[in-house]
Amino acid sequence: MSKHWSDKKERSNPATLKLICWIALHTxxxxxxxxxxxxxxxxxxxxxxxRRASGxxxxxxxxxxxxxxxxxxxxxYFSATILDRxxxxxxxxxxxxxxxxxxxxxxxxxxxxxxxxLLGAHLGSFDLLRSxxxxxxxxxxxxxxxxxxxxxxxxxxxLNPDVAKSVINLANDNAMLEMNESLNAGEMIGMLGDRYxxxxxxxxxxLLGDKIEIPSGPITLATITNSAVIFFCxxxxxxxxxxxxxxxxxxxxxLSRSERTDYVNQTTQKYVDRVEYYxxxxxxxxxxxxxxxxxxxx
Amino acid sequence: xxxxxxxELEVAxxxxxxxxLEDITAADIVPGDALFNxxxxxxxxxxxxxxxxxxxxxxxxxxxxxxxxxxxxxSLRNLAKHIESNKT
Numbered sequence: 001m002s003k004h005w006s007d008k009k010e011r012s013n014p015a016t017l018k019l020i021c022w023i024a025l026h027t028x029x030x031x032x033x034x035x036x037x038x039x040x041x042x043x044x045x046x047x048x049x050x051r052r053a054s055g056x057x058x059x060x061x062x063x064x065x066x067x068x069x070x071x072x073x074x075x076x077y078f079s080a081t082i083l084d085r086x087x088x089x090x091x092x093x094x095x096x097x098x099x100x101x102x103x104x105x106x107x108x109x110x111x112x113x114x115x116x117x118l119l120g121a122h123l124g125s126f127d128l129l130r131s132x133x134x135x136x137x138x139x140x141x142x143x144x145x146x147x148x149x150x151x152x153x154x155x156x157x158x159l160n161p162d163v164a165k166s167v168i169n170l171a172n173d174n175a176m177l178e179m180n181e182s183l184n185a186g187e188m189i190g191m192l193g194d195r196y197x198x199x200x201x202x203x204x205x206x207l208l209g210d211k212i213e214i215p216s217g218p219i220t221l222a223t224i225t226n227s228a229v230i231f232f233c234x235x236x237x238x239x240x241x242x243x244x245x246x247x248x249x250x251x252x253x254x255l256s257r258s259e260r261t262d263y264v265n266q267t268t269q270k271y272v273d274r275v276e277y278y279x280x281x282x283x284x285x286x287x288x289x290x291x292x293x294x295x296x297x298x
Numbered sequence: 299x300x301x302x303x304x305x306e307l308e309v310a311x312x313x314x315x316x317x318x319l320e321d322i323t324a325a326d327i328v329p330g331d332a333l334f335n336x337x338x339x340x341x342x343x344x345x346x347x348x349x350x351x352x353x354x355x356x357x358x359x360x361x362x363x364x365x366x367x368x369x370x371x372x373s374l375r376n377l378a379k380h381i382e383s384n385k386t
Contacts, residue, residue, distance in 0.1 A: 173368050
């Protein structure tokens with residue numbers, strides 16, 4: 001049995017994280033980034049699961065071998081996006097060189113007055129996109145499980161209460177109704193579609209040459225609510241550079257239950273294909289540090 | 299066989315139709331039993347689909363801020379009761 005992501009213990013401790021936040025906010029990004037090197041070494045040395053998952057993933061990317069240097073770079077990229085989260089949440093976008101591709105997809109959608117799903121993955125920084133959306137007063141909610149990583153979200157939520165307020169918590173019984181009301185009010189609903197929790201319905205897709213399990217929920221929700229689906233990712237490109245990609249994944253399509261199986265399967269695979277496309281371009285932005293592929297438990 | 303009132307029967311059929319449940323008839327649904335999770339094995343996405351079918355058929359919205367939602371959706375009996383007192 002491969003380990004499920006939600007079984008993984010939270011690794012960072014509150015004191016360290018608070019210290020990093022303090023350093024980030026009271027010194028400079030340059031100085032704060034210095035600490036990423038010892039942090040990277042620490043995680044590299046202490047977590048065999050992270051090393052194995054990273055290596056197994058990197059080997060799937062052509063040109064990479066998953067050697068220690070590449071694994072360390074992978075951990076470094078992840079740590080860098082966590083640090084930058086502090087700046088995104090405190091609206092310090094001026095520190096970054098951010099390029100947005102495909103913003104017209106969101107503008108067109110907003111002009112139509114209809115809500116839509118914004119489907120991302122643990123690929124790059126989710127917080128860059130959501131902080132930008134909130135700062136620009138876009139009608140935007142995030143559908144997620146709020147209590148996972150409770151400590152880390154508590155600290156980050158305290159940096160920006162507006163971000164915390166934009167969450168529709170999936171742990172709450174009324175989450176689906178809330179989401180539907182938001183869509184009807186013309187809001188965009190952001191979610192990450194590459195992880196499932198135990199009771200989620202899921203389907204088999206192909207990613208980087210092998211089978212993975214992907215929740216069918218997001219695309220199913222889109223067909224039930226007749227909502228368009230927009231794919232997004234905000235990848236970190238080293239130094240202070242981020243690239244945001246926004247693409248239309250699927251037009252609003254309402255289907256009855258009997259008609260939708262094929263559609264959900266195909267559109268979910270299409271989503272996975274976009275994830276694969278960006279992973280090949282930005283391999284160090286894959287932030288699922290657990291056995292992600294089905295045959296990887298060895 | 300369980301005894302369903304007319305409105306319970308109607309709602310049971312709506313559940314079966316809107317969620318395309320196979321191998322199950324209205325008579326198989328015990329009015330006091332749980333509909334979701336352990337009961338019919340329905341999940342929260344099914345619940346949304348059912349809520350939308352209810353609003354379409356009975357002309358009222360199930361609201362996310364209704365504190366009684368968990369109770370309303372807990373069984374066919376409670377759901378039917380709620381629909382009967384809210385339908386337009």
